Amino acid sequence: MQDGHNRSVSYVRISVTDRCNLRCSYCSAPTFSPHSRAQILSYEEILRLVNVLVGLGVDKVRLTGGEPLVRRHLDSLIARLNDIDGINDISLTTNGVLLEKLAAPLWAAGLRRVNVSLDTLNPLRFKKITGRDYFDKVRDGIMAALAIGFTPVKINVVVMRGVNDDELLDFAELTRKYPIHVRFIEYMPIGSSSVWNPADMVSGAQIIEQISTGIADLEPVVTELGGPARLYRLPGAPGKIGVITAMSNHFCDSCNRIRVTADGHLRACLLSDKEFPLRDALRVGEDPEKIAEVVRLAVASKSAEHGLACNSERKCARVMSTIGG
Numbered sequence: 109m110q111d112g113h114n115r116s117v118s119y120v121r122i123s124v125t126d127r128c129n130l131r132c133s134y135c136s137a138p139t140f141s142p143h144s145r146a147q148i149l150s151y152e153e154i155l156r157l158v159n160v161l162v163g164l165g166v167d168k169v170r171l172t173g174g175e176p177l178v179r180r181h182l183d184s185l186i187a188r189l190n191d192i193d194g195i196n197d198i199s200l201t202t203n204g205v206l207l208e209k210l211a212a213p214l215w216a217a218g219l220r221r222v223n224v225s226l227d228t229l230n231p232l233r234f235k236k237i238t239g240r241d242y243f244d245k246v247r248d249g250i251m252a253a254l255a256i257g258f259t260p261v262k263i264n265v266v267v268m269r270g271v272n273d274d275e276l277l278d279f280a281e282l283t284r285k286y287p288i289h290v291r292f293i294e295y296m297p298i299g300s301s302s303v304w305n306p307a308d309m310v311s312g313a314q315i316i317e318q319i320s321t322g323i324a325d326l327e328p329v330v331t332e333l334g335g336p337a338r339l340y341r342l343p344g345a346p347g348k349i350g351v352i353t354a355m356s357n358h359f360c361d362s363c364n365r366i367r368v369t370a371d372g373h374l375r376a377c378l379l380s381d382k383e384f385p386l387r388d389a390l391r392v393g394e395d396p397e398k399i400a401e402v403v404r405l406a407v408a409s410k411s412a413e414h415g416l417a418c419n420s421e422r423k424c425a426r427v428m429s430t431i432g433g
Contacts, residue, residue, distance in 0.1 A: 109165040109403075111376075111410040119168040119365040120161055122154060124182065126370045128175040130203050131239035132227075134266060134295070142174070148370045151185045153390040155192070157368065160399050162194035170199045174370060177206040183217035190218035201225065201264070205242045207249025215256050222253050223262040223291075228272050229279065237271070254286060262289040262350075267310045269295075276315060277322045283347030291337050291350035296379070312353035316340070319349065354379075360413035366406065374403065376410040384409075 109117045127142045128135075149157070158169060169189055176182055189198050199221040200214070207224065214222075226246055228234050234243040253261045263282070267273055279290045295309045319342075320326050326340035329348055336359050337350030353359070367375040372387025384406040389399050 109407055111407045113361075113410065113412050115361070115363055115410070116165070117364055117366055117407050117410075118166055119170070120158070120166050120368060121170045121172050121365060122149075122158075122368045123172050123174060123370040124149075124154070124176045124185070125174040125179045127178050128173060128203070129178055129205050129240065130175065130242070132237055134268070143371050149368075149372045149387060149390065151181075151188070153372070153387065154185065154368075155188055156390050156396075157386065157399070158189060158192060158195070160396050161403065162192060163396070164400055164403060167194055168197040168199075169195060170201060172201045175203050175205070176200060177202050177210055183210070183213040183219075186214065186217040186219050197221070199223065202249075203238075204246035204249035205240075206245075208245065208252040211249065211252040211256050211258070215258070220258060221260065221262075222258050223264050224250055224253070225264045225266075226250075227266050227268075229275055233272065250288075254288070260287070260289045260348075262291055264291050264293055266293045266295055267315060269308050269310050271308075273310045273318075276318050280319045280323055280342065280349055283349055284342055284345040285347075287346040289337075289339075289348045289350055291352055293352045294355045296354055306355075309355055311356040312338070312351040313356065315351055358413055360411075363410070366403075374406045376406050380411065382409060 111117060125142075125148060158166075171182070171186070173179075186198060186200075189195055198219060200219055201223040202225070204224040204226065207222070224246065226234075227237055228243075231241070231243040234246075235241045250261060250263070263279070265272070265279055267276070276292070279292070282288060283290055292312070292315045294312060316326060324343055326349060327343065329339040329341050331337070331339050336352045336354070338353070340349045340351070341347075342349065363377075367378060368386070369375065369383070372390065373383040373385055375383050384402050386399060386402060389402070
């Protein structure tokens with residue numbers, strides 16, 4: 109399935125819930141009220157949609173939230189997704205709070221890759237950023253995932269100037285101790301703050317410079333499976349360092365993904381507010397070809413690039429927790 113700019117779309121990120129057990133300021137608004145159970149896609153509706161998407165060329169699924177692990181029986185959904193002929197890769201993005209408890213059933217269901225969102229290695233700072241005192245739970249979840257055999261285990265770090273940019277070297281050092289990928293993500297205009305301030309963003313180039321100066325020169329690594337991160341490695345390290353430069357040096361020309369919100373709206377771009385409703389059609393058992401036509405229309409609407417510059421004060425209408433991380 110190609111968009112209007114000759115990019116092949118083969119990857120869908122599906123939010124299974126907009127609920128979360130953390131309250132990160134850049135992700136969830138203080139007054140946010142989650143959808144009711146009736147408003148979000150059921151597992152049957154998600155499976156119906158994925159079957160349609162496979163017929164259009166999608167072969168990669170990532171489950172997100174909110175926090176996906178707060179939704180019950182997620183392992184059963186993963187097992188059924190694994191049974192769909194044509195799906196070659198299933199992954200999960202989580203905040204890690206429940207990962208230690210659920211790592212084993214997720215593995216048994218066939219999940220092999222997991223990303224953990226973690227913006228600080230300081231327990232007190234973690235509580236300040238997330239509003240919860242759960243740092244130890246997240247740390248233990250990461251270690252449980254490594255012990256069971258998830259590979260790669262990725263840690264996603266949103267870098268915010270004056271908040272956690274003094275921890276870049278500490279995060280980078282993790283890749284010398286463990287076979288994990290630490291991915292530094294430029295701060296983007298999505299969240300609960302009234303105006304995104306470009307001064308809060310640390311650019312990918314600045315991140316690389318800090319690590320190279322503070323530890324050692326980073327060695328470029330060829331990206332095996334594609335994706336938004338430019339990969340590097342510290343000399344002799346078992347893990348890797350990724351830098352995602354959505355703002356300073358976007359990668360829109362190679363974008364291969366679409367997103368489905370928990371309430372069943374298809375978004376062709378994270379940073380676009382254009383949405384295509386699918387829930388009602390999935391719920392009433394609409395002809396799969398009609399659902400496919402909506403998907404094609406959404407994919408055709410993908411812009412050449414997201415249109416946000418580093419000096420932009422624009423922000424998305426939805427907060428991140430409702431879009432899907």
